[in-house]
Amino acid sequence: MKEQRKIAFYANAGQAIGFGHIMRQLALIEAALLQNYQVVLYAHDIAPTLLKRLYLLPIKIVLLEGKSLTTQLHLTDAVVIDDYNLTESNFIDLKQTCSCVVLFDDNTYEPTLAVDLIVNPSDAFESKHNASIILQGLSYRLIRQEFLLQSHTTFRKSGRVLVCLGGTDVKMLSAKICHALLSHSAVEYIDVLATNSMAKQTLEELKNLSACNRITLHLDAMNVAAIMAQADISIAGAGGSLYELLYLGVPTLALVMADNQQQALLSPLCGTAYIGLDLRNNVQSIENITHQALFLLQSADKKSNLRQVANDSLDGKAATRILDAINRHIVKN
Numbered sequence: 001m002k003e004q005r006k007i008a009f010y011a012n013a014g015q016a017i018g019f020g021h022i023m024r025q026l027a028l029i030e031a032a033l034l035q036n037y038q039v040v041l042y043a044h045d046i047a048p049t050l051l052k053r054l055y056l057l058p059i060k061i062v063l064l065e066g067k068s069l070t071t072q073l074h075l076t077d078a079v080v081i082d083d084y085n086l087t088e089s090n091f092i093d094l095k096q097t098c099s100c101v102v103l104f105d106d107n108t109y110e111p112t113l114a115v116d117l118i119v120n121p122s123d124a125f126e127s128k129h130n131a132s133i134i135l136q137g138l139s140y141r142l143i144r145q146e147f148l149l150q151s152h153t154t155f156r157k158s159g160r161v162l163v164c165l166g167g168t169d170v171k172m173l174s175a176k177i178c179h180a181l182l183s184h185s186a187v188e189y190i191d192v193l194a195t196n197s198m199a200k201q202t203l204e205e206l207k208n209l210s211a212c213n214r215i216t217l218h219l220d221a222m223n224v225a226a227i228m229a230q231a232d233i234s235i236a237g238a239g240g241s242l243y244e245l246l247y248l249g250v251p252t253l254a255l256v257m258a259d260n261q262q263q264a265l266l267s268p269l270c271g272t273a274y275i276g277l278d279l280r281n282n283v284q285s286i287e288n289i290t291h292q293a294l295f296l297l298q299s300a301d302k303k304s305n306l307r308q309v310a311n312d313s314l315d316g317k318a319a320t321r322i323l324d325a326i327n328r329h330i331v332k333n
Contacts, residue, residue, distance in 0.1 A: 005330065007032050007038070007077060007079070008076045009028070009042065010043065011024075012045045012046065018170060020167075022054075023144075023240055025080065025082050027318070028080065028142060028322060029041070030319070031323055040062060041060070042062050042064055044063070047195075047197040073097050077099060078330060079094060079102065081102065082104040084260070088111045091114065099330060100329045112130065113129045117131055117326060118136075123267050141243045143244055143318065144244065147247055150229050156229075157189065158188070158232055159188030159189060161191070162228055162245075163234070164236045165177075165236065165255065170258070171257050171279065172198075173279075175205035176286050177290070177293075184294055187214070192206060192215065194220075228248055234251070234252045234253070235293055247316055249307045251307055252306075253292055253293050259280065264276050273309040274306060
């Protein structure tokens, strides 16, 4: 009987950093399970909202608290790091502990690191770190299983806007944007995705707005892909959800709210597959966001063009490509 390989993931999720790291790795975790890997997720912090969802998967979850990650990796074939706070010394220890150290590189680590495999899904910057295998570009943008299984022929209702600003909505913009959109008749319906990890004020404002029959608040939704697929356009954060929306062919106004999302403004896809707005320094007003969204909503040609480029840019096979590279490295070493 073929020995079961063991793959570990290290990522965190919380109010300050959002859910993006773990949500991105869900796609790779799902693919690893399909290849009969034994999967362990290590973290120091996972928001209860997300932890509840993770417990539905046949994986082991270890909250490290005061423990060191490297002391936990006995007989682990590969470890995937999707986090910005490990030190150069941590990576040296990992290299000595595990046969395949994988780093998801979002251009945030300052020291030049040495790992075995780098995944850099950006089409705007190249990795500066050292690895024997570097997987670069859009071919490595991870898409979760629920999106891969979602029909692209889902009926899209004209005038239906999706607002999706991440699991924590760190800039607390969801309610403000929804309120502004409701004052325009071109917006026939709004779906807003939210979680219980958002600020209490944001949730209260969204719940008050949802009393209107033109808006539905989807709180901790489990059918995110189905909700997204119905949208005529979306207003979304420029993280992992952006690429899942592009995969579904939803014309999107992408809001860059953190430095690690900057590449979305520099990508050749900005302006061709989606529209990007820089909100890192709050230079964009709610009025401008609404103006841009309404322009897109009412432009059939622009929506069609964005959808076509998006469909040509992502094939949903990133997780398989990454696991194939990990498997080759394990066998070789």
